Amino acid sequence: MSISPESDEIKYAKGLEGVIAAISGISFIDGDQGILVYRGFSIETLAKHSNYEEIVYLLLHGELPTRPELEELTNKLKEYRTCEALMPSIRSFPKDAHPMDVVRSAVSLMGIYCPDKFDFSKEIKMQKVLRVVAKLPSIVASYDRIRKGLEPIEPDNSLNHAENFLYMLNGEKPDELSAKIMDIMFILHADHGMNASTFSAMVTISTLSDVYSSLTAGIGTLKGPLHGGANERVLKMLREIKSVDNVKPWLDEALEERRKIMGFGHRVYRAYDPRAKILKKYAKQLGEQKQGDLLFEIGEKVEEYMLEKVGAKGIQPNVDFYSGIVLNHLGIATDVFTPIFAISRSAGWGSHILEYLESNRLFRPRAIYNGPYHQEYIEIENREGE
Ligand SMILES: CC(C)(COP(=O)(O)OP(=O)(O)OC[C@H]1O[C@@H](n2cnc3c(N)ncnc32)[C@H](O)[C@@H]1OP(=O)(O)O)[C@@H](O)C(=O)NCCC(=O)NCCS
Structure with missing residues (x-):
């Protein structure tokens, strides 16, 4: 069956407005009331009481962690912070590249260097998500320093995710307020329902592609000025x-x-x-x-x-x-703003793709065809305009 503009069997929603594309328990937006919740917790409560590491756990696992669970996740993130394999590439990138292009390329490269790249088990998929969450701050900070002619800084595992990012960016430990605000920034950007970049990541994973390809797709989508840009x-x-x-x-x-x-x-x-x-x-x-x-x-x-x-x-x-x-x-370069959004949203993308894989179905919408039908093929030598 072809779909023609005259067909009344289908409904067309430009930009998929109002289309329900999945069932998710991760985050909910009430656009009329101005409400955002992650796993049932209001964003205001989380910004006041939580921290980014806890949000990563909450989004990925569906509930707040116990102290040992949080410690285990925090240690994993710290373990994954370094990115030696990526450094030669990051150093070789042009100094005038947009940091968002660097982020996108680096996450794509992670798919090549990942020691478990051919392991598609559920457990390893979760680890791959954590690797991206952990390495993104190091990638962003390292490139920002390299392009300024400075040496990248090794992560400091005595610092939390937000503190360590600012430390790796600026070369000095941040003051309390700056670290707190960066943490809140990460909390607020971590997830947002079925937004364009999340959908993009989900479309990619729905083909049973890999985690890195899916997150790379999310980053590329976030970059646009109508979204994170x-x-x-x-x-x-x-x-x-x-x-x-x-x-x-x-x-x-x-x-x-x-x-x-x-x-x-x-x-x-x-x-x-x-x-x-x-x-x-x-x-x-x-x-x-x-x-x-x-x-x-x-x-x-x-x-x-x-x-x-x-x-x-x-x-x-x-x-x-x-x-x-x-x-x-906070003294951060303007073109590093969207990469900061990506650092944070990686947790949301990861949560959505892992959730979707639990009952995966290939995303494959259709388009209304408004091109011509029944064209006569004319050999090239007989076409006008030679
Ligand atoms: C986010 C955004 C893409 C949503 O767009 P959308 O749902 O497709 O809405 P539309 O572009 O169809 O806009 C609907 C109407 O509001 C107007 N509008 C929406 N956002 C606007 C904006 N930022 N400035 C001026 N007018 C705006 C449109 O011109 C349109 O007006 P019309 O009905 O008179 O033609 C859009 O608001 C936008 O481009 N915002 C600026 C970029 C931005 O801040 N993005 C980050 C989003 S978190």
């Missing part, structure tokens, strides 16, 4: 706006030209993204500490004016709006 663009936009007074004229022109304002809007949320609410608080706190830095003030004005202009359509700040301001205050 928005955080980097938000900062560029705020810098371009430059002053609080320029917010209105800048936005008027952008909206007039029907440009998408980065860090606003969401396929699922019509209410304020709960992650943005948490990050806004930290953006404000860090902004107040930095005399003369107007980013937060400009950002707040952008939010205020956007809500006035398009808030009624349900276009509100999303997670990427304030995360850029926070990361900038």
